[in-house]
Amino acid sequence: MSIIPNRESVVRHSLFFRIRHFQWMPLLLLLPAIILVIFFLVVPVFRSFGISFFSYTGPASYDSSVVTFSNYVIFLTDHYYLTILWRTIKLSIIITAVSLLLGYPVAYYMAHLKGYKQQLYLLIYLAPWLVNVVVKAFGWRLLLSANGYINQLLMTLGVIRKPLPLLFNELAIVIGLVHGHMVFLVMPIFASLIAIDPNLRYAAANLGANRFQVFKEVIWPMSLPGVVSGCVVVFTMNMAAYATPALLGGSKARVMSYLIYELNLNIMNWPFGSTSAIILVLMTVTITLLSQRLTASGKRKAMLK
Numbered sequence: 001m002s003i004i005p006n007r008e009s010v011v012r013h014s015l016f017f018r019i020r021h022f023q024w025m026p027l028l029l030l031l032p033a034i035i036l037v038i039f040f041l042v043v044p045v046f047r048s049f050g051i052s053f054f055s056y057t058g059p060a061s062y063d064s065s066v067v068t069f070s071n072y073v074i075f076l077t078d079h080y081y082l083t084i085l086w087r088t089i090k091l092s093i094i095i096t097a098v099s100l101l102l103g104y105p106v107a108y109y110m111a112h113l114k115g116y117k118q119q120l121y122l123l124i125y126l127a128p129w130l131v132n133v134v135v136k137a138f139g140w141r142l143l144l145s146a147n148g149y150i151n152q153l154l155m156t157l158g159v160i161r162k163p164l165p166l167l168f169n170e171l172a173i174v175i176g177l178v179h180g181h182m183v184f185l186v187m188p189i190f191a192s193l194i195a196i197d198p199n200l201r202y203a204a205a206n207l208g209a210n211r212f213q214v215f216k217e218v219i220w221p222m223s224l225p226g227v228v229s230g231c232v233v234v235f236t237m238n239m240a241a242y243a244t245p246a247l248l249g250g251s252k253a254r255v256m257s258y259l260i261y262e263l264n265l266n267i268m269n270w271p272f273g274s275t276s277a278i279i280l281v282l283m284t285v286t287i288t289l290l291s292q293r294l295t296a297s298g299k300r301k302a303m304l305k
Contacts, residue, residue: 052278091174111190140172148167
């Protein structure tokens with residue numbers, strides 16, 4: 001009788017061992033979140049994807065008997081819709097860049113604070129996130145309108161003679177979304193900066209590096225994970241933002257979210273509204289993946305140097 005175990009029994013035993021010792025508790029804790037994501041995100045996206053291939057026959061109705069690509073052809077060949085798509089991408093990139101330029105020094109400064117000062121600054125920069133988006137947008141309308149505080153102050157000081165057009169344009173959208181979304185870039189960068197060992201900076205300084213060289217060669221590369229993750233989060237939020245662009249940009253500076261709202265709830269052209277939503281999702285995912293790949297390849301080249 002052979003004492004060498006059968007291969008099939010070994011595989012069966014190892015599989016049984018894995019199933020028996022699998023940690024089910026984390027999966028059970030994640031189950032409610034998984035169910036919510038499936039039913040309120042995955043299912044609606046796939047349903048919208050299916051409706052986008054149907055023909056519009058009237059308000060809140062469509063012909064599902066024939067599959068057509070006409071909605072995608074109309075969107076991708078019409079200058080009006082392409083302009084709105086380009087404006088959305090352009091504004092999202094600008095807002096992300098401005099948030100990075102303003103947020104990185106803030107995160108860098110907070111990372112060097114100690115004790116209650118650091119907690120106080122964290123509270124200050126988390127405060128806008130605790131306020132409702134609509135409330136913040138209406139606050140900016142009070143500041144940016146023709147009779148708002150900014151124009152009134154500038155005219156009182158004699159800087160301008162007539163109110164500046166600060167509202168219902170792309171500038172207003174940039175200001176509102178930078179104020180609302182910058183915290184989502186500050187916090188990942190802050191987390192990356194406080195995780196850097198201070199001894200690395202001291203070692204670089206002892207080797208003759210000045211402050212700029214320490215930042216360029218040590219701090220910036222090691223904070224890149226926080227920068228990339230923060231930029232991805234802010235960019236995706238900018239692409240999907242609705243309340244702030246609608247209240248500060250209005251119909252004069254339409255973005256994709258505003259267009260999707262009009263198509264689905266005002267005009268009730270669900271096939272074309274679904275097409276616009278799917279194109280927005282695809283563009284967001286594509287640009288995000290490309291930026292992550294470019295960042296990863298740049299990081300690898302820097303490490304090889």
